[in-house]
Amino acid sequence: MTTKLLNTTCLTLLAAGLLAGPAAAEPLRIAIIEPFSGSQASSGELYAIAGKYGIEEINEAGGFNGAPIEVLEYDNGGTTSGAADKFKQAVAEGAHVILQGSSSAIAGQLTEDVRKHNLRNPGNEILFVNVGGEALELTGDKCQFYHFRFTTTAPMRVGALVQAMKEAGDLGTRVYSINQNYSWGQDMEAAIRAAASQGGYAVVEATLHDVNKIQDFAPYVAKIKAAEPDTVLTGNWSNDLLLLMKATGDAGLDVRFGTAFLDQPGNIANAGETALGHYLASPYNIAAGEKAFPEAYKAKTGHYPMYMEPQAVNGVRTLGKALEKVDFGGGEIDVTEIALALEDATLETDLGPITIRKEDHQAVLPVVVSRVEKGAAYTVDGTDMGFVPIKVIPGPDALYPVQDSCSMKRPG
Missing domain, CATH: 3.40.50.2300 (Response regulator)
Structure with missing residues (x-):
């Protein structure tokens, strides 16, 4: 084979992707949709801090699907319309999971957005991990398979x-x-x-x-x-x-x-x-548990976990337990498979286990x-x-x- 023919063949193979290195793993993308402005901003910031703390724990343990989990953050301004707009943006930017806690009204908007999206896009579902919205309707009239609540009612x-x-x-x-x-x-x-x-x-x-x-x-x-x-x-x-x-x-x-x-x-x-x-x-009091968690949290964030932060961390940790049970080999992420694993996940905490009730996806905590x-x-x-x-x-x-x-x- 002449040098010219060899070079032409190599270029053809490269164009076909046959000589390229292994394809990059698809990262799991988690979108945090919280109020970072307006009267609810203080709550939104704490939810975001806690969510990112839990995600960083998973990444420090090796991430998921061969890559670190990516965090996307959106300011919903404390309104349902703002949340709906940011949900659309998160979908456009490839989010697989929505993480939210501030306001049951916003949780109600997002769970409906997720439900409609999943009906229209089979095979490209999105999971809603609710770490703060406590309205009963979320596990009642609005209950749906891709919504999981990790707080009380x-x-x-x-x-x-x-x-x-x-x-x-x-x-x-x-x-x-x-x-x-x-x-x-x-x-x-x-x-x-x-x-x-x-x-x-x-x-x-x-x-x-x-x-x-x-x-x-x-x-x-x-x-x-x-x-x-x-x-x-x-x-x-x-x-x-x-x-x-x-x-x-x-x-x-x-x-x-x-x-x-x-x-x-x-x-x-x-x-x-x-x-x-x-x-x-x-759902938690740091004084009732072991000192390791509050001290580790303070070392990372500059303050002891407070208010809703522990429950948000535990929600992400439970998701992490589910992720340990699924393996996509670096390929396309199947959110439905993650949701099925989350139904069976158990997080052992120093105050007792956290599990999921399959009938309505309410956390038992x-x-x-x-x-x-x-x-x-x-x-x-x-x-x-x-x-x-x-x-x-x-x-x-x-x-x-x-x-x-x-x-x-x-x-x-």
């Missing part, structure tokens, strides 16, 4: 609060319910009413208010004071809880709160010492009830107060029944 939080506060003698017989007027807040009010017989209390008044629009909660605190409750139960979060705590502190209101999100940064500082004795039900006290192992907001674990309720005991409205269609 209102019945789980309220049930845990009522049980622990009653056992501690801190519940009383008069309860005031104050919540945001959308799916999550409505779930909370319903759960508070449903738990009344179990807790031995009467709901003396219930208030639903606009979401993240109220600048002064003093009139609401005045209503609470007038009702003379022993306990206030609330699922408020973001500015609505920060400002409620501030108004409570300013008024010197002497009433105990049972909350879902009191560990949100700023709440204890806003309430001051009126927060002493308040309760929190959450422990619920920790804590009380604000001085001298806590981890103080918050620059105060001398923190969250002392009072009771850990195992996942199966905290779980709510599968809702009749969930009719999940499985692939195949």
Whole structure:
């Protein structure tokens, strides 16, 4: 063969890809869609930090499919329309997994976007890992195979609060319910009413208010004071809880709160010492577990894991357990196969295992009830107060029944 003919043959083979090196592995792309601007930005940033921490753990262990997992970040601005737009952008940029936590309303938008996309694009599905949206409809009317929830719901939080506060003698017989007027807040009010017989209390008044629009909660605190409750139960979060705590502190209101999100940064500082004795039900408390995780997290992020960060990390870690069970050999990623593996994944934590209920993809996870006290192992907001674990309720005991409205269609 002449040199000219050899060179021509080599060029032909290269053009056909026959002499090229091995094809690059397809990286798994996880899109974090959170509010990084607006009133919910502080929550969105924490979800993103926690999500990236969990993804970095997987990458440090070797990544997935022969490549590091790639992270895409999008600012939804705290609105459902913003989330819908960013979902489209994430799809265009090759996302396989959506990771989101701030706001049940946005989670509801994204799960519907994912559902519609997957119906229209068989073989090119997207997985939604929900680490914060707690509205019951997400595992009820809106339940679908590609949505997995790695946090609690209102019945789980309220049930845990009522049980622990009653056992501690801190519940009383008069309860005031104050919540945001959308799916999550409505779930909370319903759960508070449903738990009344179990807790031995009467709901003396219930208030639903606009979401993240109220600048002064003093009139609401005045209503609470007038009702003379022993306990206030609330699922408020973001500015609505920060400002409620501030108004409570300013008024010197002497009433105990049972909350879902009191560990949100700023709440204890806003309430001051009126927060002493308040309760929190959450999926994790770093003071209840081993010290290795909070110390490792602080070394990477500059702060101890707080608020929703531990549950977000555990959601990503559970996804990591599923990824260990699938092997695409560096080739095209099959999201459906990942979802099937996620159904069977188990994450062992120092507070108990986390698994998935296949009927609705609700995570079965422990619920920790804590009380604000001085001298806590981890103080918050620059105060001398923190969250002392009072009771850990195992996942199966905290779980709510599968809702009749969930009719999940499985692939195949």
